[in-house]
Amino acid sequence: MKKVLMWEFVGFVSLLLVLGAFSMPLFDDQFMGKQENEIIIRLNAEEAGGFMPGEITVKKGETVKLVLVGQDVTHGFKIEGLMDDVGTINPGEKKIVEFTPQESGVFVMMCTVYCSPNHHKMTGTVIVED
Amino acid sequence: MSKPEKKDIDLLQVKGVGKPLKRILQWRGFHFTFILVNLFVFVIVLTAGFFGNPMGNMNFSIAVVWILWFAAVEFMILFGGRTWCTLCPLPAFGEWTARRKLVGVHKQKRWLSKDKKWPKKLDNMWVSALGFLGISLILPWLVTRPVVTGTLFLLLIVFGFLFALIYSGRFFCHSICPASSYIGYHSNASLFGVRARDKSVCEKHIAKECIRGGPKGYGCPWKLYPGGHEDNTYCGQCYECLKSCPMDNMTIKLRRPSTIVRELTNVAVKAKGKYDEAWMGFTRFTLAIFYELVFFGPYWFLKDWGNMGVNFGANLPTIGLLTPTLGGFQNWLMWVLIVAGVALLAYPAAFYGFSWLAKKAAKDKTKPTKQVFLSFSYALVPYGLFLWLAFAITILMVNWAYPLTAFSDPMGWGWDLLGMKFAWSPIVPDLIPYLQAPLFLIGLTFAIVVTYNIALKLFGSHKKAVRATTVMTVLHVATALIFVWIIMG
Structure with missing residues (x-):
C-alpha cells in the first residue's frame, strides 16, 4: 500500500513540474541572456502590437545596448535625432546596436521599412532622463 | 491458431x-x-x-x-x-x-x-x-x-x-x-x-x-x-x-x-452498415489531395479562399486580426462547398458508381450494390495512408527547419535554448516527387490487392473478382493520376 501511494505521489509531483512549463514566458530575460544596460525590443507589424515595449527609458550619457528582434515581417529601426537607420531586420533575426544619448528629452523610434498597411503608425517613444 | x-x-x-x-x-x-x-x-x-x-x-x-x-x-x-x-x-x-x-x-x-x-x-x-x-x-x-x-x-x-x-x-x-x-x-x-x-x-x-x-x-x-x-x-x-x-x-x-490484407479483407466483408468508416475513408483520401494543394500547390487562390481574406498571424492578444472580411468569408464558403462537396458527395458518388459497374462486370446478383460499395471502400485504408505518407515526406523535407528551430525558440521571441537555429532550406525539393511516387504506387498496389481479395470473398470466384477489381482499378488509377498531376505542379 505504501509503495502504491509513493508512486502516486511521485506521479503527482512530476505532473506539477510538467505543468510548471506554463510559466516558461516568465523566464524571457534569462532565456534571452539579457545583460546590464541592455534593452530588448521586439518588432511586430503595428497590427500585431508594433514595438514591444512601445516605450523605453534610458539615462543621458549612459551607453545602452538595444537588442532588436524581428518577429513577423522585415522591419527597420531608427530613433529620430538619436540613432540612424540600422538597416533591415528580418523575421527571427536579432540585431544589437549601441547608442549613447547626449541630450535629454523625448524621442520617437520608428520602423523604416514598409512592413504593413499600418506601417506609418509603427512608432514608439524613447525617454532620455538626466 | x-x-x-x-x-x-x-x-x-x-x-x-x-x-x-x-x-x-x-x-x-x-x-x-x-x-x-x-x-x-x-x-x-x-x-x-x-x-x-x-x-x-x-x-x-x-x-x-x-x-x-x-x-x-x-x-x-x-x-x-x-x-x-x-x-x-x-x-x-x-x-x-x-x-x-x-x-x-x-x-x-x-x-x-x-x-x-x-x-x-x-x-x-x-x-x-x-x-x-x-x-x-x-x-x-x-x-x-x-x-x-x-x-x-x-x-x-x-x-x-x-x-x-x-x-x-x-x-x-x-x-x-x-x-x-x-x-x-x-x-x-x-x-x-x-x-x-x-x-x-x-x-x-x-x-x-x-x-x-x-x-x-x-x-x-x-x-x-x-x-x-x-x-x-x-x-x-x-x-x-x-x-x-x-x-x-x-x-x-x-x-x-x-x-x-487478410485481416483488412475480413473487416471489409463484414462491414454492414458501417457508412461512418466508408466516409472516413473518402474524407481522408480526398483531403490528402487538398492538403497537398494548400500546402504546396501552385493555386494561390485556394489559400486565399481558405484564409477568409485575413493576412495576419495571430496570438491571443492579437486575436482581433482574425476578423474576416465579407468578401473573404464568401470566398471561404466557396472553399467549404468545394472541399466538403468533393469529400462527402462527389468522390463517394464516383466510388458508388464504380462499385455498381464493378458488380455489373462481375455479373453478380447476390450482393447488393451498397454492400459492394461499403466493402470496396476499405481499399482506401492503405491507399489513403500511403497518400498521406507522401504528403508527410514533403512537409518534412520542405519545412524541417521550422520545428527544429521551434524547440530552441518555442515562443518565437528570439531565444536559442538549444543552440538550434536553422534557416528555411528544403532538402532536395526537386527529388521530392520521385520519393512520393513510389509511396502512392505502393498504396495503389495495396488498394488493388485488397479490392481483389474483397471481391473474391464477396463474389466467390476468381473470374468475377478480377472483373470487379479491373473496374475499381480504373477509379484508383484515375485518382492516382490526379495526385501526380498535383504534385508535379
Missing part, C-alpha cells in the same frame, strides 16, 4: 527484445511516463499558441504540431498503429480524474465519473470523421495561426475531461477526437497489432480480466474484447490488456503484408 497467423512475429517473444519490452509495457508507470513527457510538449504548445509569436512558422504550436507531429503520426500509423494514442495527453486529465489514480489501479467501482454507457447512436466514427473534415475546412487558419491551434487543443482537452466525467472509458477517443478515428481507420494497414496469442485460450478463460479489469490492469478503456481482436480500428494500444491478462496471452504482433 490458423496458419497465416503463425507467420506474424510475436514481438514479445523475440529474443533480446521481447522480455524487456514486455516488462516495460507491463510496468504501470509506462503509460504515465510517456504521457507526462508528451504533456510537457503539449503545455508548450498551449503557451506558445496563446502568447507566442503570432507568425506560425516561428511559433512552436504551429511548427511542431502541424509539421512534425502531423507528419510523424502518418509514419507512426504505418509502423506502430495507434502508437500516438498511447502517448496522447489529451484524455489524460479526464482519465486520471475518473480513476482517481495517476499510476496505479484502483479497486473496481470507484470511478469519479457518472460512468454512463456510451450512446449507441454515437458508437461509431461519424462525429470524428466530420470533426476531421471540419478542422480541415479551417485548415489555412489552423496551420498558420497559433491562437487557432491553441484554442483547438484547449477545447479538445476540456471535452476530453468532461466526457471522461460522464461516460465510462475512452468514449472521447473512441468517437469524438478528430484525429483518433482516422488513426484507427488507417491502423488497419499498420504492421503493428495488439492481439491474443491464442484466441481459444481467451474464449475458455471465464474471468476475462481484459474486459473487467484485474489487480494489475484496468478493463479495456475502449470497451473492446481484446482477446478477440481481429482489427486495429478501435484498439487504443493502452496495453491495459497486457497488464491485466493473467494468462500471458496478449501480445504485440508485427503483421506481415499478407496478414494485413
Whole structure:
C-alpha cells in the first residue's frame, strides 16, 4: 500500500513540474541572456502590437545596448535625432546596436521599412532622463 | 491458431527484445511516463499558441504540431498503429480524474465519473470523421495561426475531461477526437497489432480480466474484447490488456503484408452498415489531395479562399486580426462547398458508381450494390495512408527547419535554448516527387490487392473478382493520376 501511494505521489509531483512549463514566458530575460544596460525590443507589424515595449527609458550619457528582434515581417529601426537607420531586420533575426544619448528629452523610434498597411503608425517613444 | 497467423512475429517473444519490452509495457508507470513527457510538449504548445509569436512558422504550436507531429503520426500509423494514442495527453486529465489514480489501479467501482454507457447512436466514427473534415475546412487558419491551434487543443482537452466525467472509458477517443478515428481507420494497414496469442485460450478463460479489469490492469478503456481482436480500428494500444491478462496471452504482433490484407479483407466483408468508416475513408483520401494543394500547390487562390481574406498571424492578444472580411468569408464558403462537396458527395458518388459497374462486370446478383460499395471502400485504408505518407515526406523535407528551430525558440521571441537555429532550406525539393511516387504506387498496389481479395470473398470466384477489381482499378488509377498531376505542379 505504501509503495502504491509513493508512486502516486511521485506521479503527482512530476505532473506539477510538467505543468510548471506554463510559466516558461516568465523566464524571457534569462532565456534571452539579457545583460546590464541592455534593452530588448521586439518588432511586430503595428497590427500585431508594433514595438514591444512601445516605450523605453534610458539615462543621458549612459551607453545602452538595444537588442532588436524581428518577429513577423522585415522591419527597420531608427530613433529620430538619436540613432540612424540600422538597416533591415528580418523575421527571427536579432540585431544589437549601441547608442549613447547626449541630450535629454523625448524621442520617437520608428520602423523604416514598409512592413504593413499600418506601417506609418509603427512608432514608439524613447525617454532620455538626466 | 490458423496458419497465416503463425507467420506474424510475436514481438514479445523475440529474443533480446521481447522480455524487456514486455516488462516495460507491463510496468504501470509506462503509460504515465510517456504521457507526462508528451504533456510537457503539449503545455508548450498551449503557451506558445496563446502568447507566442503570432507568425506560425516561428511559433512552436504551429511548427511542431502541424509539421512534425502531423507528419510523424502518418509514419507512426504505418509502423506502430495507434502508437500516438498511447502517448496522447489529451484524455489524460479526464482519465486520471475518473480513476482517481495517476499510476496505479484502483479497486473496481470507484470511478469519479457518472460512468454512463456510451450512446449507441454515437458508437461509431461519424462525429470524428466530420470533426476531421471540419478542422480541415479551417485548415489555412489552423496551420498558420497559433491562437487557432491553441484554442483547438484547449477545447479538445476540456471535452476530453468532461466526457471522461460522464461516460465510462475512452468514449472521447473512441468517437469524438478528430484525429483518433482516422488513426484507427488507417491502423488497419499498420504492421503493428495488439492481439491474443491464442484466441481459444481467451474464449475458455471465464474471468476475462481484459474486459473487467484485474489487480494489475484496468478493463479495456475502449470497451473492446481484446482477446478477440481481429482489427486495429478501435484498439487504443493502452496495453491495459497486457497488464491485466493473467494468462500471458496478449501480445504485440508485427503483421506481415499478407496478414494485413487478410485481416483488412475480413473487416471489409463484414462491414454492414458501417457508412461512418466508408466516409472516413473518402474524407481522408480526398483531403490528402487538398492538403497537398494548400500546402504546396501552385493555386494561390485556394489559400486565399481558405484564409477568409485575413493576412495576419495571430496570438491571443492579437486575436482581433482574425476578423474576416465579407468578401473573404464568401470566398471561404466557396472553399467549404468545394472541399466538403468533393469529400462527402462527389468522390463517394464516383466510388458508388464504380462499385455498381464493378458488380455489373462481375455479373453478380447476390450482393447488393451498397454492400459492394461499403466493402470496396476499405481499399482506401492503405491507399489513403500511403497518400498521406507522401504528403508527410514533403512537409518534412520542405519545412524541417521550422520545428527544429521551434524547440530552441518555442515562443518565437528570439531565444536559442538549444543552440538550434536553422534557416528555411528544403532538402532536395526537386527529388521530392520521385520519393512520393513510389509511396502512392505502393498504396495503389495495396488498394488493388485488397479490392481483389474483397471481391473474391464477396463474389466467390476468381473470374468475377478480377472483373470487379479491373473496374475499381480504373477509379484508383484515375485518382492516382490526379495526385501526380498535383504534385508535379
